[in-house]
Amino acid sequence: MIVVAAAALLFLGQTALADEGHEPIGDAIRSVPIFDAHIHYKQEAWQTYSTSSVIKLMDRSGVAMALVSSTPDEGTIRLFEYAPNRIVPELRPYHGAARSSNWTEIAGMADYLRKRLETYPHRGIGEFHLHNLDTVNRPLLRQVTAMAKTHDIPLHVHSGAAPVHLLYELEPSLTIIWAHAGLSEPVAVVEATLAAHPSLHADTSYRENDILASDGMIDPAWRKVIERFADRLMVGSDTWMNFQWDNYAELISTNRRWLSRFPRDIAEKIAFRNAEKLFGRKVDMDLIGKR
Ligand SMILES: [Zn+2]
Numbered sequence: 001m002i003v004v005a006a007a008a009l010l011f012l013g014q015t016a017l018a019d020e021g022h023e024p025i026g027d028a029i030r031s032v033p034i035f036d037a038h039i040h041y042k043q044e045a046w047q048t049y050s051t052s053s054v055i056k057l058m059d060r061s062g063v064a065m066a067l068v069s070s071t072p073d074e075g076t077i078r079l080f081e082y083a084p085n086r087i088v089p090e091l092r093p094y095h096g097a098a099r100s101s102n103w104t105e106i107a108g109m110a111d112y113l114r115k116r117l118e119t120y121p122h123r124g125i126g127e128f129h130l131h132n133l134d135t136v137n138r139p140l141l142r143q144v145t146a147m148a149k150t151h152d153i154p155l156h157v158h159s160g161a162a163p164v165h166l167l168y169e170l171e172p173s174l175t176i177i178w179a180h181a182g183l184s185e186p187v188a189v190v191e192a193t194l195a196a197h198p199s200l201h202a203d204t205s206y207r208e209n210d211i212l213a214s215d216g217m218i219d220p221a222w223r224k225v226i227e228r229f230a231d232r233l234m235v236g237s238d239t240w241m242n243f244q245w246d247n248y249a250e251l252i253s254t255n256r257r258w259l260s261r262f263p264r265d266i267a268e269k270i271a272f273r274n275a276e277k278l279f280g281r282k283v284d285m286d287l288i289g290k291r
Helices: 002-022 026-031 051-060 074-082 109-119 138-151 161-170 187-196 220-228 242-246 248-259 264-279
Strands: 034-039 063-068 087-089 125-130 155-159 176-178 200-203
Touching: 026 248, 026 264, 034 248, 034 264, 051 063, 051 074, 051 248, 063 074, 063 264, 074 087, 109 138, 125 138, 125 161, 138 155, 138 161, 155 161, 161 176, 161 187, 187 200, 187 220, 220 264, 242 248, 248 264
Parallel strands: 034 063, 063 087, 125 155, 155 176, 176 200
Antiparallel strands: none
16 A cells, blocks of 8 residues: 555656646746847947947846847947847848848959958858849859858848758758748748758747737647747847837747746747857856846
8 A cells, every 4th residue: 555655656746747847937937048039230220229228128138148130230240349248240241232132133242241251250141131032143142151151150041941942952061040930931831941951940030929829828830840949949039120129128028928838948948048059158147237
């Protein structure tokens, strides 16, 4: 009888432990640091949001570190030079006449990118857009993928699935961060694309309302993707316009809301641990208030 009781206790104990591992992290997510994998500090923001006010916004939301790209790249460098311990800079091609729609066609683009990669400590190339593959300049893309390999840094690509496949065709050993997890691609395509390329990561900016169903729970198809690829996802805000800076606290709290529905190990990976691995930086709450 005693043996049975002990066995039952042991069984209960194991169940409790197992349950603990699978329980959502809930409110404890508030003390988990965030790595924001999709910040822009564009020229249009510089007047309203000084470098110090950007870092203060991050502080208030527990965003310990961020991946930053800007139009023009000077914005990223300003922010990085102000707060090098908080910013991972990446090189966005857009400047002058070079914009999201035409950057692959701009004369001198490869030289511009090469020179800036040599001058500044960029840890990625992007975020850049690839829309129409018919008009995209493949020789330039080949040079960009070669630069990524030389510097051992990822590309950060805003596109549908087809350009992701093309980039991996050009250079199979790339690491790509898929901006907005494909943005308008259906969740099934997101899953298939992540499954096809083991080094494909994604930031989930602008996906919060796909991930969170209207009842505040996690959309079941997204839950499957998030659990399956928990090692390759990162959250992000995408401050592409000033209204995103205006709403920064709300954006980060929406991200914490959906992360809170997952167990601690998954939530922490997506909040900051995947970024730690990708960029070789230590991310913790001790960074808050520092620069
Ligand atoms: Zn963006």
